Amino acid sequence: MNTPLATVSLASGYGHFAVPDVALHAAHAALAAAHSQHTPLDVAPPAGRPELREALAQRYRQRGAPAVAAEQVVVTSGAKTALFAVLSEVLTPGDDVLMPTPNWFGFVELVHRAGGALRTLPLSAAGGYALTPEALRAALTPATRLLLLSNPNNPTGRVYSRAEWAALLAVTADFPALWVLSDEIYEGICFGAEPVPTLLAWPDPHGRHVVVSGFSKSLALAGWGVGCLVAPPELARAVTARLFAxxxxxPVPSQAAALAATRHADEISQALCAQLRPNRERLLAALAALPGAPTVVAPEGTYYVFADFTRFLAPGLPAAEASAQLVRRLAEAGVEVVDGASWGAAGFVRLSYAVAPEALEVAVQRIGSVVAPAQD
Incomplete structure (x- = not known):
């Protein structure tokens, strides 16, 4: 009898990272204090502990955003909570939301539940997923309420440079009613020559720039339930009131861990990138060795590769159906991936390399057996 294959998942959005020691020690200290004093845990203020809000503001100031103050920072129970709270505050039913794609599939449901009407702006893999000022201007209308970006981008790993940000914001400045929201949760996972720039580093002439981030991706605190946002003070207060209601x-132990991680953010992110780099090189090499592999510029950010498998789709089927069929074949071979059709990119698959090296080695061999089986 054949033993079923143990599945290797390259689909998870969480990395194979140990919790940083500084974060564990900080959380333990918060718990130990309550234990030794026989007192309950403190309950944090609705916007977060002041020392964490100030540390986050200081972190953004160090990243080139000198005007960020602690009053603009709100600590939330994960980045998704931050996103939904912001969307719920700024959108009214039917508001037009523009989102370049591919982008994180979770945005679709969040915008829908907040009452917005999502409109996509498809970007080209052949063009390196560049968002040009011309394309952005053509897609925006006076009725567009919000532009939704992620930098680095999930799933493509695309990083918008300082020059690209400057050009895009020169366009959005002509739309005074437009909110610009940048999801920067992967900002510390970067393999380019320059750090990932933050939206907050540019002037905000209409008071409409918002950044959402968190601690699970770049700072190895998956499962701790901590996110954050930085917004103009009035919006930050409105979000705080919504979250309080x-x-x-x-919880204070999670915020203590987040504070320690914030104060050691550079060293934690650099250690994660060093851990990821061999896997990244192995996966890119394996993909390049597949038959008919296109020449692809390696993604600069996140721990994903958005691989073009369109050449392996079954002919004669609708693209989305053929893409789903390919993903099923990979699953049957013991590899879970995310179907690019979730982002409107049928035939592409998102592959995470934030896994154990041994698991990645098994996964790439199984992928090869499906898409490029050995000839007898």
Missing amino acids: TGVAV
């Missing part, structure tokens, strides 16, 4: 503050 609908939930509870992030």
Whole structure:
């Protein structure tokens, strides 16, 4: 009897990272204090502990955003909570939301539940997923309420440079009612020559720039439930009031861990990138060795490769159906991936290399057996 293959998942959005020691020690200290004093845990203020808000503001100032103040920072129970709270505050039913794609599939449901009407701006793999000022201007209308970006981008790993940001914001400045929201949760996972720039580093002439981030991707705190946002003060206060009315503050031990991680952000992110780099090179090499592999510029950010497998799709089927069929074949071979059709890119698959090296080695061999089987 054949033993079923143990599945290797390259589909998860969470990395194979140990929790940083500084974060563990900080959380333990918060718990130990309550234990030794026989007191309950403190309950944090709705917007987060002041020392964490200030540390985050200081972090953004160090990244080139000198005007960011602690009052603009709100600590949330994960980045998704931050996103939904912001969207719920700035959107009214039917508001036009423009999102370049491919982009994180979770945005679709968040925008829908917040009442927005999502409109996509497809970007080309052949063009390196560049968003040009001309394309952006043509897609925006006076009725567009929000432009939704991620930098680095999930799933493509595309990083918008300082020059690209400057050119895009020269366009958005002509739309005073437009909010610009940048999801920067992967900002520390970068393999380019320059750090990932933050939207907050540019002037905000209409008070409409918002950044959402978190601690699970770049700072190895998956499962700790901590996110954050930075917004103009009035919006930050409105979001805080919404969160106070609908939930509870992030527990103090998690905020203590987040504070320690923030204060050691560079060294933690650099260690994660060093851990990821051999896997990244192995996966890129394996993909390049597949038959008919296109010449692809390696993604600069995140721990994903958005691989073009369109040449392996079954002919005669609709693209989305053929893409789903390919993903099923990979699953049957023991490799879970994310179907690019989720982002409107049928035939592409998102592959995470934030896994154990041994698991990645098994996965690339199985992928090869499916898309490029050995000839007898």
